[in-house]
Amino acid sequence: MAGSNPNAKPMNLTLNVWRQPNRTAPGKIVEYHVKDISPDMSFLEMLDVLNEDLLHAGQDPVAFDHDCREGICGSCDLFINGRSHGPEKGTTTCQLHMRKFSDGDTITIEPWRASAFPVNKDLSVDRSAFDRIIQAGGYVSVNTGGAPDGNEIPIPKEISDRAFEAATCISCGACVAACKNASAMLFVSAKVSQLALLPQGQPERKTRVENMVAQMDKEGFGACSNIGSCAAECPVGISLENIAILNREFLAAKATSNNLA
Amino acid sequence: MLLDSKIPEGPLAEKWEKHKFNVKLVNPANKRKYDVIVVGTGLAGGAAAASLAELGYNVKAFTYHDSPRRAHSIAAQGGINAAKNYQNDGDSVFRLFYDTIKGGDYRAREANVYRLAQVSVNIIDQCVAQGVPFAREYGGLLANRSFGGAQVSRTFYARGQTGQQLLLGAYSALSRQIAYGKVKMYTRSEMLDVVVVDGQARGIVTRNLITGEIETHAAHAVVLATGGYGNVFYLSTNAKYCNVTAAWRAHKKGAYFANPCFTQIHPTCIPVSGDYQSKLTLMSESLRNDGRVWVPKTVEMAERVRQNQIKPQDIPEDERDYFLERKYPAFGNLVPRDVASRNAKQMCDEGRGVGSTGLAVYLDFSDVIKRTGAEAVSQKYGNLFAMYEKITDENPYERPMRIYPAVHYTMGGLWVDYNLQTTVPGLYATGECNFSDHGANRLGASALMQGLADGYFVIPYTIGDYLAQTPPKPVDTSHPAFAESKAFVQARTERLLSIKGTRTPTQFHKALGHIMWEYCGMARTAEGLKHAKAEIQKLRQEFWQDLKITGTGEELNQALENAGRVADFLELGELMVDDALHRNESCGGHFREEYQTPEGEALRNDDEFAYVAAWEYQGDNQPEKLNKEELTFENVKLTQRSYK
Known part of the structure; x- marks a missing residue:
């Protein structure tokens, strides 16, 4: 017993899980049952129980991505009962605990649904599109060595804090999965804002936003229609304000640069 | 084999400068003729891959994750040490060196640790230049906090997510080199063997985790940056995928494994709650700056609190034992990790542990909340408090946290010389994967420092010395x-x-x-x-x-x-x-x-x-052979560590 709820009873649950052998094969929902689930388990520990049961029964365990299990690596990415990372606000799947569910519940578990995130197997998807967007310009071009002293450029605390808030994106893809257009605007805007706010980001400010947006479009993400479900479902609270900053940065860059890409 | 640590001659403070001058250089036009494999893309691997590519080498980088941004470096919370002395409180390169040697209980190599302290200051500059949003003061300058095992404030941080921000800095530098085509990135690829040709590391074998294909890759040198082996304990604060496989295969191919029993048990983790538990979660050591560690004074009171007959916040002051403050008045709650962990265990062994299992002690913030207000505490530790509440369903603003030690870091690892080369020529080990800098105990906020020191500022120099002596002929996997x-x-x-x-x-x-x-x-x-x-x-x-x-x-x-x-x-x-x-x-x-x-x-x-x-x-199921590298201490006096 870890939590403050000593009366919490073990639960029995029905799981509807998306099973798909590989990228090209068709997938389907398969029903499973798990028993004696402690409310203090994390959601992934509940899936561990299912997978141990499946292995013992000689069946293939459900593939899913996870690693740190403390909400920071951004690996876990389950679409639970129609919501990115499940029902709890501001929470990754690994930090979602079973006390948020009730005995007898049926839980539907799917992978992120977006054509830019093809399914590898079962619940694991390929998010390399995000890496390619960062490679298009999500950095400051400084080589190792020769950097000036860290205190050479004072940065107002408010600016630094805002940049930090944007920089906390964990690249999980919940924003894309939550968006009816499968748009990656929140992800892209977080990096663009972080570097546009900071003095270090100024020299490449225009090319960065142009190149990252171009790559985002190329990857097949949808357009933004300002609904805001991305920010509502973001597990680390990346603000919608970043998308406003991205739009402004993009227009300013387009209006003043010669880059027609 | 005679273990030659290749420590440069001369006074401690001049060794690294002299060594950098003495190592052979690869001419800029020749660098593109060399291929280097880097396995792992955490702080050490990401920084090494990016920096080597910037120099002009062709880098192939490997990670078993879906992206090079997910390595477990990302989960480091508290901060990174650097001897900047921005706080004017008496810090210096020598003091950071001294603290690290002492903290490691005199089982680390002086020359390596001194170099680590020297380059620590460059790391902060480099990360700031990349746009890493470190915490700042209102005047715009960088902020610091204190950490265990030190009496100066030298830890740089980004709220409770310092590892994330530093890793994203290295990832951004790596991404830039991928875009330039200087790094070829292999994701979801797990290294399963090192290939040794004529006694030299010449490549690796990997398994593509999506297709299952077993692939071979050749290079002129191989850098391992594959992290620690804390998951040998099953439950640890490591990420679930963390493993010893890459280092172990290297070991079986001739790389000596140093001090494997030196493992760090971190004092402030959330206690185990059940058999299903898949991992343990760390609460940053920075919490010990403001949190006070205690258990009930008597076994009877501990029993009452275990039975939920009394709430910890209702236990009167004179019934509490702030055991670290009592036993170590000079360092108090900020004693090094090993000391804090052992004392917590001792309290629980005495029957004064708390929580339903009796395997926990309290970390209490009520004093600091009274003194500075909940808002100020939230500013500093908000995300940690939220994480604690998510996992335990208890509110640490109202009720003291329960903590217990858990396996966190492994000081042991592949033996490397001063150049970070293992006993297999051409095979290097960096970051937590090697054994080099932390002796028998690592101080808080030093893992990030070592990973980035190795990756950004050591390996780019030392690998050149080896490559300069290797003919720049193309390599392939035909051997x-x-x-x-x-x-x-x-x-x-x-x-x-x-x-x-x-x-x-x-x-x-x-x-x-x-x-x-x-x-x-x-x-x-x-x-x-x-x-x-x-x-x-x-x-x-x-x-x-x-x-x-x-x-x-x-x-x-x-x-x-x-x-x-x-x-x-x-x-x-x-x-x-x-x-x-x-x-x-x-x-x-x-x-x-x-x-x-x-x-x-x-x-x-x-x-x-x-x-x-x-x-x-020595072969499967054969006893391994012990080789010794004597440690000589010329600049510090070996004393019984005392934090009293």
């Missing part, structure tokens, strides 16, 4: 050693799949973890270690007879991946036990109950054990 390695990996994969027994990889892993924690954890005895050795041998035998996994090798098969890693842990575990058994002293994280002072502190034996134990593989 029979590649086919041999590949066949070995394929055969092993097939063997794991063909056992078709009854127990899953996780069951074996949990059983191993139980043995390791019980007998090779916070307190060790000769008798217990001998028992553990026999138990591990038995378990390993059962593993190869009774393992159960499903599916094939030609697909995404996470049970197969896990089985391979557990198989290597089952071998490493025995070596850890051997190492712990042979080291008849207590030092840092290695506490042998037979060797303690009357006050229960670790009792070193410098006359007999001031050396690095570097173990040499």
Whole structure:
């Protein structure tokens, strides 16, 4: 017993899980049952129980991505009962605990649904599109060595804090999965804002936003229609304000640069 | 083999400068003729891959994650040390060096640690230039906080997510080199062997985790940055995928494994709640700046709180024992990790532990909340408090946190010389994967420092020395050693799949973890270690007879991946036990109950054990051979560590 709820009873649950052998094969929902689930388990520990049961029964365990299990690596990415990372606000799947569910519940578990995130197997998807967007310009071009002293450029605390808030994106893809257009605007805007706010980001400010947006479009993400479900479902609270900053940065860059890409 | 640490001659403060001048350089036009493999893309690997590519080498970088931004460096919370002395509180390169040597209980190499302290200041500059949003003061300058084992404020941080921000800095530099085509990035690729040609590391064998394909890759040098092996204990604060496989395969190909028993137990983790538990979560050591550690003064009161008959916040002050403040008035709650952990265990052994299991102590913030307000505390620790509440369903603003020690970091690792080269020429080890800088105990906020020091500022110089002496001829995988390695990996994969027994990889892993924690954890005895050795041998035998996994090798098969890693842990575990058994002293994280002072502190034996134990593989199920690198201390006096 870890939590403050000593009366919490073990639960029995029905799981509807998306099973798909590989990228090209068709997938389907398969029903499973798990028993004696402690409310203090994390959601992934509940899936561990299912997978141990499946292995013992000689069946293939459900593939899913996870690693740190403390909400920071951004690996876990389950679409639970129609919501990115499940029902709890501001929470990754690994930090979602079973006390948020009730005995007898049926839980539907799917992978992120977006054509830019093809399914590898079962619940694991390929998010390399995000890496390619960062490679298009999500950095400051400084080589190792020769950097000036860290205190050479004072940065107002408010600016630094805002940049930090944007920089906390964990690249999980919940924003894309939550968006009816499968748009990656929140992800892209977080990096663009972080570097546009900071003095270090100024020299490449225009090319960065142009190149990252171009790559985002190329990857097949949808357009933004300002609904805001991305920010509502973001597990680390990346603000919608970043998308406003991205739009402004993009227009300013387009209006003043010669880059027609 | 004679262990040559290649420590440069001359005064401590001049060694690195002189060495940088003395190492051979590769001419800029020739750098593009050299290929370097970097395995792992955490702080050490990401920084190394980016920096080597910037210099002009062709880099192939590998990670088993779906993206090079997910390595477990990302989870480091508290901060990164640097001897900037921005706070005007008496810090210096020498003081950081001294604190680190002392904190490591005099089992680290002076020259390496001094270099680490020297380049620490460059790391901060580099990260700021990349746009890492460190915490700042209102005047716009960088902020610092204090950390365990130090009496100065030298820790730079980004709220409770410093590792994330530093890793994203390295990832951004790496991404830039991928875009330039100087780094070829292989994601979801797990290294399963090192290829050695004529005594030199010339490549690796990997398994593509999506397709299952076994691939070979050639290069002029191989850099391992594959992290630590704390998951040998099953439950640890490491990420679930963290494993020893890359380092272990290198070990079996000739790289010595140093001080494997030096593991760090972190004092402030969320306690275990049940058998299903898959990992433990750390609460940053920075919390000990403001949180006060205590247990009830009496066993009777502890029993009442365990039975939920009284809330901890209702226990009166005079019924509480702030045991760290009581025993160590100079450092108080900020004693080093090993000291804090052992004391927590001692309190629980006395029957004064709290929580339903009695295996926890309190970390209490009520004083600081009274003093500065909840808002100020939230500013500093908000995300940590939120995480604690999510996991335990308890509000730490109202009720003291429950904490207990958990395995967190491994100071041991592949033996490397001053150039970070292992005993296999051309094979390097960086970051937590090597043994070099933390001795028998690592100080808080020093792991990030070491990872980035190795990656950004050491390996780019030292690897050039080796490459300059290697002909710039193209390399390929045609040598029979590649086919041999590949066949070995394929055969092993097939063997794991063909056992078709009854127990899953996780069951074996949990059983191993139980043995390791019980007998090779916070307190060790000769008798217990001998028992553990026999138990591990038995378990390993059962593993190869009774393992159960499903599916094939030609697909995404996470049970197969896990089985391979557990198989290597089952071998490493025995070596850890051997190492712990042979080291008849207590030092840092290695506490042998037979060797303690009357006050229960670790009792070193410098006359007999001031050396690095570097173990040499002799064949499967053969005892490993012990090689020693004597440690000489010319700049610090070996004393009994005292934090009183």
